Structure formats: C-alpha cells, structure tokens
Amino acid sequence: MKKIGVVTSGGDAPGMNATIRAVTRIAHSKKFQVLGFQKGWEGLITNTFTPLTPRSVGGIIQLGGTILLTSRCSEFKKKEGIKKAAKTLALNKIDGLIVIGGNGSMKGALELSKKTRTLIVGIPATIDNDVFGTDETIGFDTAVNTAVAEIDKIRDTAISHERVFIVEVMGRTRGFLALTVGLTVGAETILVPEVNYKKEEIFRTIRESTAKGKKSGIIVAAEGVGDNRVLAREIEENTGTEVRISILGYAQRGGTPTARSRFLASLFANEAVELLSKGQGSKVVGLQNGKVTSIKLEKSCNTKKPLDLSLLKLANVLAT
Numbered sequence: 001m002k003k004i005g006v007v008t009s010g011g012d013a014p015g016m017n018a019t020i021r022a023v024t025r026i027a028h029s030k031k032f033q034v035l036g037f038q039k040g041w042e043g044l045i046t047n048t049f050t051p052l053t054p055r056s057v058g059g060i061i062q063l064g065g066t067i068l069l070t071s072r073c074s075e076f077k078k079k080e081g082i083k084k085a086a087k088t089l090a091l092n093k094i095d096g097l098i099v100i101g102g103n104g105s106m107k108g109a110l111e112l113s114k115k116t117r118t119l120i121v122g123i124p125a126t127i128d129n130d131v132f133g134t135d136e137t138i139g140f141d142t143a144v145n146t147a148v149a150e151i152d153k154i155r156d157t158a159i160s161h162e163r164v165f166i167v168e169v170m171g172r173t174r175g176f177l178a179l180t181v182g183l184t185v186g187a188e189t190i191l192v193p194e195v196n197y198k199k200e201e202i203f204r205t206i207r208e209s210t211a212k213g214k215k216s217g218i219i220v221a222a223e224g225v226g227d228n229r230v231l232a233r234e235i236e237e238n239t240g241t242e243v244r245i246s247i248l249g250y251a252q253r254g255g256t257p258t259a260r261s262r263f264l265a266s267l268f269a270n271e272a273v274e275l276l277s278k279g280q281g282s283k284v285v286g287l288q289n290g291k292v293t294s295i296k297l298e299k300s301c302n303t304k305k306p307l308d309l310s311l312l313k314l315a316n317v318l319a320t
Contacts, residue, residue: 004096008066009040009105013139015261016066021057022269041076044085086116096276102126119281129176132305133295134286141260158216171222182220193224
C-alpha cells in the first residue's frame, strides 16, 4: 500500500471534513500518499484530484460540508462511467480507495470494486443513518441536534398561538432521522416512510390531546411520508385545530459537526486506513454495540437496515 484515494459522494453530511482530515493524517503516518478526488464520482471519471497532506487538511475539523465537494453523478450509474473511474484508479496507481458517503455511495463503491484491483473501503457518512453495518453514521448526531434546536423554537410559537405544527425533516425513504428527532423533542405524533399511517388516528390523537387540556402539538414527519400540506388541511377540517407547516430542509445537512460526529469520523477513518494497510478491501466500517468494526461491502449494500419501531411505541407513551 503506497497510495490511497479519498472521495466524498452523494449528499454532504457534517463530519465529512473531519473524516477527510483523519484519513489523510493517519495515512501519512503510515507513509502513504493521499489523493482527494473532487466532486464525488465525477472526479474519478474526469481524473480531477488534489494531493492531500497533513497541512492541507488543517483547520477543517470543525467545518460542515466537504472540501472535496460532492455531486450526483449520473454518468457513474452507467457501465461506461464505472469503467472510466476504474481506469483513473489504475492510471494514478491507487492501491486503496476510501469512499465517504451514504447508502447510495456504498452501492456505487460495490459496483466499482467489481471493475478494479484497487481495494475499496467505505466510511458511512450520511444524516439518513441508513447504512447497514453501523448503528450510527457520521453526521447523524449533528442533523438530529440541528433539527431538535429548531423544533424547540417552533414549539414556543405553537404554545403561544395554540397551534399544531407539522415539522418536516429529511428522509425520502427512511425514517431514522424523523424517529430520533420526534422522540427527542417529545412530538405527539411521528410519521416515517416505513409505516403507513392512518389519518383518522392522527385526528383522534389531536382530539384526545385537546380533551386533556393540550392546546398545541408537534408532529414530526419525514419528507417521504407524503404531502404534508394536504395532511395539515385535513387535520384542520376534522379537528378544528389550527395547523402550520415548517420544513427544516437543507439546514439539517450543514453546520458545525457535533463532538459525536467528529469522534466517529476519527474512529472510522482509523479503521478504514488500517484495513487498507492490511490488504483488506470491499469492506464498510461502522459502529456495532459500541465497537468499531467492519462488514463486507456487498452485505451492507444488499441488507436493509431495520428501523426500531419500538421507539414509536415509546414516543406514543411519552406523548400522553
């Protein structure tokens, strides 16, 4: 192992820069050269990179986003794009590649691993927390804290105006963020893509809350559950309660990473570089039962990470 590449792919997540920093410095401590490919998979296709050194990654541990930039690369989804990326790895004599990203990035890494001799290791960094093989992804804790801080402020307005607020958080297909945030802020109702909700149950919850003397409420909904504007209108029509919608949007992806996200970035980076130094590839590093470990890349990509639905029941009890 003499030279490794680093790429940040897909949606950005707080802690990606901390991961780049850790990978670079740990790799250099082992006398490896490090190349950072820019704009995600696009950088591998166009052979666009920058050398990374311990000094060039100084002062970035606290920064959100990614200094390597990222993009949604449609060309990489095609066989020809993957072949170009593999050619770039061979051209630059890259012995190992570390892919920092979410579930989609891991799937891209798996496809690339089939076309190259370069060893590939994935580091899960996404606010969706949907990568199988790790209990927590880099950036998830930051996104949760960002959403919680905003919803705490929204609740002040909800109480003052005696309204119900539907707060939409990110999560097109998975509800890890909505569930954790909803439980943490004490939401009366949590809506996730994994569970088909019944509107009448929401209406009943609001009516029962009103009967108990509650005059405001918070509904945390993942963006993938449907059109929350329609839901808001139907709640008003069926309960007489005034409803407002707040969409938190891309703010959840940005901002200074929390201590937790930075901590995981350092641990995961160390494990990834260690795997490559031992000649091991096609792996995804992660945290399982408090320990940093790794599983096969193929298993991670082909296994759906389960959402702990018992937390929904707990949230319902706590909201009474």
